[in-house]
Amino acid sequence: MKKFLIFLMGFGLMYAGVVHISSNFVEPEDNVITYSGSVSAFVDKDNLHLFASTLTVSKYAGDWRKIKAIGKVSVETTSMIATSEELDYDLHDKKGTLSGSAIVFLTSDNATVLTDSLDFDLNRNFYSSYVRNTMFRKDVVATSNAFTYGGSTMVLKGNVVARSGKTNLYGDKAVLDLDKNLMDVRGDVKVLLEDATITGKDLVYDMEKEGTFTSNVRAEIAGKKSNVEVISNYLRFDTKKKVYIGWSSDGKVRMWKGKTYAESKRFRYSKDEGVVELIGDVFVYDKEKDVKMWAERALIYLNEDKMKAFKVKTEITTK
Secondary structure (H helix, E strand, C coil): CCCEEEEECCCCCCCCCCEEEEECEEEECCCEEEEEEEEEEEECCCCEEEEEEEEEEEEECCEEEEEEEEEEEEEECCCEEEEEEEEEEECCCCEEEEEEEEEEEECCCCEEEEEEEEEEECCCCEEEECCCEEEEECCEEEEECEEEEECCEEEEEEEEEEEECCEEEEEEEEEEECCCCEEEEEEEEEEECCCEEEEEEEEEECCCCEEEECCCEEEEEECCCCEEEEEECEEEEECCCCEEEEECCCCCEEEEECCEEEEECEEEEECCCCEEEEEEEEEEEECCCCEEEEEEEEEEECCCCEEEEECCEEEECCC
16 A cells, blocks of 8 residues: 655645644545545644644635544644544634543643543643533542643532542632642532541632631531531641641521530531530530530530530529
């Protein structure tokens, strides 16, 4: 089989420099040139390498500027390595669309995106997908309905589901700062940890160990013997130290353990110790025993039926 080596040079491509194309077969027509069989192309000004089964170059507004590649398409640029079933690329705008089972590796930030359709703009170094997609980076896996990336900032929108190690996160939107390795999750946010479920409106998570909720926080924490439910304005969790710390702008953290209700300025829970520590203006009401208590500090144990308090005043109701 005779192989034809075709060089596409010029054709009014003043904005695109030179496009080099090689293939097994070529079919030139007035407004379109079709290449097939082991197609390889290089756009020197864009530093874009392209491999495909079939490729066409067609005229648009009198210029050779539209490229369409189909069949096991591979694309390499200075910022991306990708595969897909189809590629549409405009040599003038340096914009393209990858379609059909696209796998895109963003080399600058070591992130990979799986989607059925992804647009890219080489001038702006900007990438976007507006269909359900999955993103992988380090130990983070996230899916969303829409994805944009540019300048080390990644934005996920619509039914965001993310997993980092054993931490699962859910929200309406997530903004990732890839330089700082931070994820800001917004909307109806929920985090599932090994021993807790936390909900709120805004979460900043460092994608490795620690996160901070900043509004409307509700946490359900499970001990070995009993659970507690906590409501606060702010809550910080550290999955490596296995510690939870909460506080409120109005000075009240509210907590329930069975029939016991408590308030304080701040709380701290250590999973290893199995102890909730209430700090500052502590109030505890044991509804079952009908006992009220005021203290500077109290310890509530989740692995046993036990509580300690310091500098205490109590009120007992007798019948």
